[in-house]
Amino acid sequence: MSELRDQCDIRIGFPRGDEGSPARWLRTIADYLENEDVTDEIYLSGKLAEKLETYCADVLGKPAALWFPTGTMAQAAAALIHAQATGRKSIALHPTSHLVLHEDDGVRELLKLDVAIMGEWPRVIDARDVQTLDDDPACAIIELPQRHNGGLCPDWETLTGAVAEIHARGARAHMDGARLWSTRDALGGRSYAEICAPFDSIYASFYKEIGALGGAILAGDEAIVEQARLWRHRQGGLLIRGWPMIADALRRLPAVIEAMPACIGAAREIAGRIRETGFQIEPWPVQTSMFHVRLPLTKAEFAAHRDAIARDTKVWIGGSGWELDARPGMSLEIAVDAQLAAADRGRLVAAFALLKRRIDA
Known part of the structure; x- marks a missing residue:
């Protein structure tokens, strides 16, 4: 998994680090x-x-x-x-x-x-x-x-x-x-x-x-x-x-605190565009620099879709997913930092649109 993730130039994941190796x-x-x-x-x-x-x-x-x-x-x-x-x-x-x-x-x-x-x-x-x-x-x-x-x-x-x-x-x-x-x-x-x-x-x-x-x-x-x-x-x-x-x-610390309003704004825009592809966003409206995408998948099913999308698009759409509450499906966690906020949002949203098509197929 880590090798495939490292081949992607847009990555959603946790914990985050932007220093390379x-x-x-x-x-x-x-x-x-x-x-x-x-x-x-x-x-x-x-x-x-x-x-x-x-x-x-x-x-x-x-x-x-x-x-x-x-x-x-x-x-x-x-x-x-x-x-x-x-x-x-x-x-x-x-x-x-x-x-x-x-x-x-x-x-x-x-x-x-x-x-x-x-x-x-x-x-x-x-x-x-x-x-x-x-x-x-x-x-x-x-x-x-x-x-x-x-x-x-x-x-x-x-x-x-x-x-x-x-x-x-x-x-x-x-x-x-x-x-x-x-x-x-x-x-x-x-x-x-x-x-x-x-x-x-x-x-x-x-x-x-x-x-x-x-x-x-x-x-x-x-x-x-x-x-x-x-x-x-x-x-x-x-x-x-x-x-x-x-x-x-x-x-x-000082730089991240200064950048936080921009990260929150980016999270809201990214969440809104993912929502337009047909996914449920929680909470809505987004309140902080993180949000969840609700998926009608198990974690294993999501991992298979994620890996296929990563190979096709070089976009890694996430690693932190949860099946913890009583509802069917899972919550995919997206946390927006300065690195993700600066990424190509068109490619990121297109990867989620591809995920939606794969789920609906």
Whole structure:
């Protein structure tokens, strides 16, 4: 599959990276390190980590922030901190949450916390979902945007109402902001700091929309971040040398944030044109830089069509597809970054038109 994908000059996929080969990618990071005059930094204690954490704390409007090697580790730390602070042993999650679907039941098996499901698959969390929880959780996690609903976002009133109800139950509100960077437009043009203000802690990814090698940030008040530092160490996250990932995030963040409005605009145009070929788009209208194309296929059937289209057109129409909800068919995930936004949209849409003809044949 990877060989066929690499032969295509237009590629939809995840995770994304626009640096070419791994060797070229590392050379680009090396150039950045030389320009910044960075010396060897061990145990995440140098100026690179401090610069990234300070930058993120400022952008997210929180007193402090801490780098983690993975988002899974960052959110585990947040859950444990909030459980310890409240003396409670459960966390509330939407059914589409990453912690429910993609972490091998780590909340129960590793963190030894219970899970309470709030809300329903096809919609965002609202205050009623929090009110109807049987027990008071340690924290409730709200994902912005909801990946498995195609980047679905609540409106501001719904979001703040849900967070207020979380706090009314004596619980902490944590944001799974893996793709936070594309939510400003959907939330009325508010700044990242305004969006994060209602939350006690926030996680954001450096590879999902930013496209860096890896890593994540956890932001909150000073007490939360100091406890997070302990939990990072306890979970094995105090890397001897994290600077390749940290440097990659630092060099990318400002440019990607600046380009995000254009990526969202491109996502809306691309989605609209794919919709005209006969496919259903979710959500509609598109709210962020990602969306889903609903397909009446299994993942195996889609892969066969995708590979044939790639051989004919040199357009790779995707790798991330999901058969997770109760409906027949699958959701094809499309996330638009600067590279995809600059691609030939005529060829991209023509590839989906070809897919539609193949399905209908």
